[in-house]
Amino acid sequence: MKRFLTGILIMLLGASITMAQAPAASKPKTKTEKTATSTGPLKKDxxxxxxxxxxxxxxxxxxxxxxxxxxxxxxxxKDAGKKKS
Known part of the structure; x- marks a missing residue:
């Protein structure tokens, strides 16, 4: 009877380990893309x-x-705002 219960316990532990949550796949961090409003040279990105x-x-x-x-x-x-108004 001990072997039977030990076998069931091992199966339950094995099943619980395989069903554990996997770590979320990390997305590569990207810099926020800024629109280029100037006419000068741009970087590679x-x-x-x-x-x-x-x-x-x-x-x-x-x-x-x-x-x-x-x-x-x-x-x-504040100074620039006064000049534009």
Whole structure:
């Protein structure tokens, strides 16, 4: 009887191990693709190469929000916003 119960226990352990969750397949991390609005040279991944003057942002504009509008918390943007109005 002990051998029978031991055999069943081994089968149940084996079955539970084979049904364990497999780790999720990791997706390769990709950088968010930015659209190139400048006319200067691009990097291999298609993003603008910031080493060139044509690809650098204007000195009058400061940081922008994710949607592309000026972030008005910064002084440079407040001054640029007044000039555009």
């Amino acid at each position: 298609g993003s603008p190469d910031k080493r060139f003057k044509a690809n650098k942002t204007s000195a009058t504009e400061g940081p922008k929000k994710k949607d592309g509008t000026l972030d008005m918390r910064y002084k440079a943007n």
